[in-house]
Amino acid sequence: MTRSRILTTTGVLALVGIAATVWLGLWVTPNAVNFGDLVRLLYIHPPMAWVAFLAYGMAFLSSLGYLWRRTRDPRLDRLAGASAEVGVVFTGLTLITGSIWGRPTWGVWWTWDPLLTTTALLFVLYLGYLALRRVPGDPEVVARRSAIAALIAFVDVPIVYFSVSWWRSLHQAPTVDLSGRHLYVHGSMAWTLLLGFVSFTLAYAWLTAHRYRLAALADREADEGLRQALDERRAEGEVLV
Amino acid sequence: MAPAVSLREAVALAGHFPLLSGASLEIEEGEVVHLRGPNGAGKTSLLRMLCGLVALHSGSAVVLGHDLALDRRGARRSVGLLGHQSFLYDELTVEENLRYSLRAFGVDPLRAGVAAERLGLGGRLASTQVLKLSAGQRRRTALALLVARDPRLWLLDEPHAGLDQEGRDLLDEIVSESRSDGRTVLLSSHEHERAAPLCDRVIWLAGGRVVKEPVVVA
């Protein structure tokens, strides 16, 4: 199969998978005890959060690879940027679905739960990273400073999570039990959740690949422009020769 | 002996604008070269690339045995640039600036005093903060640093600009001296009459590359 065929197939599979997850989640799976219809959010919320973390991990690894190899492979930089962008989108979705879950469960849109807080900090952390990427400049310089920023941001993630959960465990005043995590998942529910994870991961791959392709095309266009600019620049000297 | 500077089809970019569009040249150690060309020809860019401030995009560039694609730091330590910006700290005095920079380069800071004296920056001026200096005096301070460092390759970007008559004579004297000391000097200047007697030969730049001597100069 050619690369574009693989890409299309991934996209179709992701779409079908998500559609199936929605169908299974909304119509087939049963209500859960204590949770009612709310449990149906379970099939998309954790997969989205997983994709966000996966995306940041990928951005971190490719940034590390970019800095590690002295050749400074621009493909790794593109991958880091593409992945982080998709990651920010899914972080946003995670926060929104998390709030929707929270409102009926705890009666508030927001609670300072370690995971939620970490996710929110991640959101602003990587918005900063994307803002930095957008500052124009010499492509290699942009790539290098972005890679370093990605490194710093990712190293911060476990520290943030650790400190926030510690902070919460010491101050359990108005306890909101996140019993969603103790939910007994069985039968069709488990399968639907698994399908959710698989199809959202496919969606991540598909979006990132497209974003990557777009960046590669933009780079190619810039290269074409460069060749033209070089010719023009050289022609300036022609008059004098 | 290996040439002091060797460029082959060197391209340097600012964003997507080619500062250098494939410059090739070779300069032997000990040569004093006059860099000429119209505004925007790439003279400043060439000098900035040789001291490692502008990255090499493609082609090759070797300065004093350091390949600029791999080892810009090595090159920087043996190259001295006198550019449009003087890179001095406003709050520090002339002497403090010189001592700091000399220490940074691993040169004996005691040479600061002699060099400052030579450039007419001795006495009261030496302990004056740079922000209180005139443009010409700043330029002299930057030149004093170069004299004290005495690098193997001197890159002088319009060195006569902003100096008074006495300063210009002093500059010419310094360049001649470093020439007889066997230093390599690359000097860009629009003042041909002034630069010509100092230099061994002329390299013409236009459109970001080296060209032959123009038949007609506009």
Place this chain on the structure above:
Amino acid sequence: MRDAWLVAGKDLRIEFRSRVAVNQVIPFAAAVILLFGLALGPSRQVLAPASAGLFWVAVLLSSVLVTQRSFAVEASDGARDALRLSGLDPAGIFLGKALAVAVELLALEALLTFGVAVLYGARLTGALVLFAACVAATVGLAAVGIVYGAVASGLRVRETLLPLLFLPVAAPVLLGATKAWDEALKGTPSGGLGWLSLLAVFAVLYVAIGTVAFGPLLEES
């Protein structure tokens, strides 16, 4: 290391001469804690328990200014060029600049401590933990600040970009330092020891990253 002392000495001397820290950053921090007082006060029952958090938010905001200043003194427009041409080891530049920023911040924190004691009525107990938290937190802040300061230096959007990059990363420092101070001010300084080690881990980690990353950042390699 020699380079680090050289750079730190130079930065501190410039700061001492220009008095920007004294004339602008300290009054800024004072204004911040005054404004917190207006927003939450005047009851001391509210202010005193919150003083640790307010103190550290004020420090965090001030450290953005100090970091920006640290790069502004480098030959204003050509900061990175000047550092690159200086012939100094990038790791040395990083450590030196971070050290200078840390010293300035520690001086600021000493003054601010008196500020919160007077204005918020915080009782300064557990001095050792208070001090240790200051040192560990400040080293971490300075390290992250200098790396991001170098990332943003030379960009036209640096004033807005630096806080956006810096503040979220510094969140654990704010949390750790605040909690350590809380414990100390409550009179149970031993409860702050865990937070101290968190601050120390953060500091060590980012000093290490900065030392390694500063070379590529200045485009040396």
